[in-house]
């Protein structure tokens with residue numbers, strides 16, 4: 001395994017002894033651990049062995065040139081910060097150093113303060129680079145985990161459908177064959193619906209990530225949108241014996257956002273409120289204007305969510321395991337909701353009591369009519 005770089009260690013490579021001495025003294029006094037070398041070859045060996053965070057290197061040296069040293073330093077450690085010291089501070093030498101991968105250059109003569117500042121900035125930049133690299137690695141790992149999980153989720157229902165089809169193909173003509181076939185076909189339908197939902201949700205996420213969904217910012221009237229969404233779930237709610245209601249004041253302000261996203265958001269919250277409810281339960285949707293934003297609430301009298309599950313509720317693929325409940329969801333719905341709300345500049349939160357019900361609160365920026373500017377002056381207003 002690679003040895004991690006030493007955060008406060010500096011290596012100075014310069015053939016000029018007074019320069020090496022001055023740099024070492026100034027930087028040691030500032031708390032850095034400094035090693036100095038008179039030529040590139042020795043400096044490179046030391047860097048490979050001690051992994052400093054920053055190297056100060058003279059651009060013009062006998063033997064290995066400064067630019068060669070910079071290239072080799074980055075072969076040893078691509079994150080190393082290199083500052084070039086040069087007595088020939090011309091644009092061309094600076095360009096040469098930057099092209100070779102140096103972070104900055106310091107023309108001789110320089111003051112102790114200039115040296116300290118450039119080294120400090122170099123370390124700060126290095127830290128930012130390391131953090132960005134970690135974030136990038138984490139994103140890549142997360143992407144891979146996501147792909148693995150989705151592949152698994154796609155495979156499971158497909159395997160089940162395949163097995164039922166196989167069974168049906170080999171089914172003998174016994175008295176219970178018709179009933180068996182009907183049962184297996186029904187199971188196949190459930191599993192294919194599951195597949196469709198997963199693919200749809202996956203596509204929604206990909207479109208949100210790719211920017212083809214959620215970028216629109218227009219006036220969206222909440223009243224008709226909520227009414228349409230609730231209407232489309234009347235049959236599902238009735239089949240579960242759940243009643244739907246809404247409270248939408250006439251003066252509820254419009255949202256500034258994307259109408260498709262808002263529909264996807266409400267679809268998910270309302271389906272959950274119905275699906276995780278009980279016979280005789282209720283689902284209510286309200287919208288109110290608050291200063292600067294609009295508050296949409298989806299409330300239900302369903303199963304509620306265990307307290308310890310709440311911090312993970314909006315994570316991708318998170319599902320609450322409940323004994324006796326075999327509902328098949330993907331666990332992407334609320335993750336999509338959070339992505340949408342964040343994309344639109346709002347927030348989503350949940351309050352829930354197990355056995356009593358849940359309330360999801362979504363806050364979104366409201367749409368303000370553009371104010372007429374001076375360019376929109378009426379016919380009577382003219383200058384001259």
Ligand SMILES: Nc1ncnc2c1ncn2[C@@H]1O[C@H](COP(=O)(O)OP(=O)(O)OP(=O)(O)O)[C@@H](O)[C@H]1O
Pocket residue numbers: 197201268272273276300302303304305313318319320321328329330331332333334335358
């Ligand atoms: N209103 C609710 N009442 C009780 N539990 C809920 C409610 N909404 C969500 N949950 C719980 O949170 C989990 C995650 O919900 P989410 O909508 O993300 O996924 P899902 O419903 O399982 O699948 P899908 O992605 O198909 O919607 C659900 O499995 C459910 O257990």
Ligand SMILES: [Mg+2]
Pocket residue numbers: 268271272329333334
């Ligand atoms: Mg859901």
